[in-house]
Amino acid sequence: MSRQKGDFAEKRAVSFLEDLNYEIIEQNFYAKKLGEIDIIAKKDNIYHFCEVKSAPDYETAINNITPSKLGKIKRSVDYYIQSKKINPAFCIDAIIVTDESIQLLENITL
Template sequence: MSREKGNFAEKRAISFLEDCNFTIIETNFYAKKLGEIDIIAKKDGIYHFCEVKSGLDYEVAISNLTAQKLSKIKRSVDYYLQIKKIDTAFCIDAIIISDDNIELIENITI
């Protein structure tokens, strides 16, 4: 996917989260040699580290969420919490965007 399409998908995901009463803390957090966290949001005292995936349909979008990608996200989250000195409840979520549909899948690492 082109960077332009990725940016558009992330903007749609941010709007979706804000409509669902999430507070956006940070976007595109880059952890050296580990990876990137697309969106960091907070709701009801819980941090949500969100990976945005988009595609022509749901299956294409979600198939890009691989075990290797999840591993990088987990390491990036650990790094973020460490450098920001945050000790709080959190979860790793996926936001799947296809056509006009947006779906939030919470706790994808369970």
């Protein structure tokens, strides 16, 4: 996927979260040599570390969240928490953006 399409999907995901009363804390947090967290949001004192995946259909998008990718996200979350010196309740979520819909999958694991 092109960077332009990815940026558009992330903008749609941010608007979607804001409509659900999430507070956007940060976008595109880069953890040195680990990876990037697309969106960090907060709702009801819980941090949500969101991975945005976009594709023409749901199945293609969800299959792009691999065990390797999830491991990088987890390590990036640990780095974020340590670097900010916080100890929040949190979960890792996926936001699936297709041409026709947006879905939030909370607390994903593989």
